[in-house]
Amino acid sequence: xxxxxxxxxNQPMTIEQIEIRKxxxxxxxxxxxxxxxxxxxxxxxxxxxxxxxxxxxxHEAAGVVEEVGDGVTYVKAGDPVVLSFAPFCGNCRxxxxxxxxxxxxxxxxxxxxAGAAPRITWNGNPVNQFANMGSFAEYMVVxxxxxxxxxxxxxxxxxxxxxxxxxxxxxxxxxxxxxxxGETVAVIGTGGxxxxxxxxxxxxxxxxxxxxxxxxxxxxxxxxxxxxxxxNAANEDAVKAVQALTGFGVDYAxxxxxxxxxxxxxxxxVRRGGTAVIVGMMPFTSTIEVPGAAFLxxxxxxxxxxxxxxxxxxxxxxCEFYLAGKIKLDExxxxxxxxxxxxxxxxxxxxxxxxxxxxxxxx
Ligand SMILES: [Zn+2]
Ligand SMILES: [Zn+2]
Numbered sequence: 001x002x003x004x005x006x007x008x009x010n011q012p013m014t015i016e017q018i019e020i021r022k023x024x025x026x027x028x029x030x031x032x033x034x035x036x037x038x039x040x041x042x043x044x045x046x047x048x049x050x051x052x053x054x055x056x057x058x059h060e061a062a063g064v065v066e067e068v069g070d071g072v073t074y075v076k077a078g079d080p081v082v083l084s085f086a087p088f089c090g091n092c093r094x095x096x097x098x099x100x101x102x103x104x105x106x107x108x109x110x111x112x113x114a115g116a117a118p119r120i121t122w123n124g125n126p127v128n129q130f131a132n133m134g135s136f137a138e139y140m141v142v143x144x145x146x147x148x149x150x151x152x153x154x155x156x157x158x159x160x161x162x163x164x165x166x167x168x169x170x171x172x173x174x175x176x177x178x179x180x181x182g183e184t185v186a187v188i189g190t191g192g193x194x195x196x197x198x199x200x201x202x203x204x205x206x207x208x209x210x211x212x213x214x215x216x217x218x219x220x221x222x223x224x225x226x227x228x229x230x231x232n233a234a235n236e237d238a239v240k241a242v243q244a245l246t247g248f249g250v251d252y253a254x255x256x257x258x259x260x261x262x263x264x265x266x267x268x269x270v271r272r273g274g275t276a277v278i279v280g281m282m283p284f285t286s287t288i289e290v291p292g293a294a295f296l297x298x299x300x301x302x303x304x305x306x307x308x309x310x311x312x313x314x315x316x317x318x319c320e321f322y323l324a325g326k327i328k329l330d331e332x333x334x335x336x337x338x339x340x341x342x343x344x345x346x347x348x349x350x351x352x353x354x355x356x357x358x359x360x361x362x363x
Contacts, residue, residue, distance in 0.1 A: 074144055
């Protein structure tokens with residue numbers, strides 16, 4: 001099968017012919033239908049986060065189950081699925097207390113055992129699957145806990161987005177922060193995740209939804225997704241502008257870039273008792289600074305991973321929301337690229353030209 005391989009950081013990916021083995025115990029073979037191009041992959045391409053190479057990147061995908069290994073009961077051949085980059089085991093403390101996204105049980109990732117043959121190889125040598133997935137490939141062998149069934153009528157190119165940016169953004173609002181109607185929300189960064197924070201705030205019936213970015217074209221996308229106010233932080237101080245709009249600051253500020261300065265700004269723009277939610281992926285060794293005295297005002301700063309998703313409940317629900325016209329996914333996809341144009345897709349993302357791009361992949 002064809003796959004885009006990153007051989008070393010800071011290099012373009014190349015399309016290679018890769019061997020993929022059959023699914024073993026607890027594993028599923030999925031034919032990739034579409035993969036989103038997510039900013040998090042870029043952190044690994046640029047070396048801001050470490051990853052062993054060679055690696056097949058891509059972690060926002062949907063496809064169709066082709067074959068299952070023994071012991072698999074949740075899915076069967078023909079089922080449409082969204083892929084999850086955080087497979088869960090279903091048995092550990094995190095899984096049984098409603099936080100399967102925090103599962104770290106190794107058996108969730110390698111149900112066939114750590115000593116099983118590598119899932120993908122190139123010229124006989126093992127290739128890493130980014131996030132247990134590697135969706136810039138025609139097929140993926142993944143653990144059973146890394147797939148989520150979706151409604152049969154859900155278009156899979158849209159379902160792919162649910163696998164990362166949509167779940168991460170909407171889930172940060174509804175599951176992690178639990179914003180309720182009438183509360184005020186600011187979001188710093190209006191890329192794929194930030195736009196979905198805005199959609200989540202619309203679903204929660206937030207009163208003011210303030211979008212902050214440094215590019216006017218991205219702020220335009222933000223308005224289309226439901227932002228009530230926009231601030232171009234290249235032209236004015238975002239914290240002061242939010243204070244001016246709200247009087248005391250917002251109830252919740254979401255950092256959706258992965259930038260330490262933006263995280264400090266998010267904390268500084270929430271009111272006393274308010275909460276800054278860090279959604280963006282911070283550089284691996286970074287440190288965030290916040291004014292210590294503000295904690296006497298009961299300000300909070302919390303992390304959010306994968307929208308605190310309960311995979312098998314939340315992901316099909318987001319698909320139902322799309323099918324019912326309650327969330328926008330068509331508008332998120334601003335470009336489509338072939339697998340062979342994968343490097344161009346990341347270049348366009350770096351320049352801030354796109355909201356979200358999609359790579360349609362079918363073998
Ligand atoms: Zn992602
Ligand atoms: Zn678990």
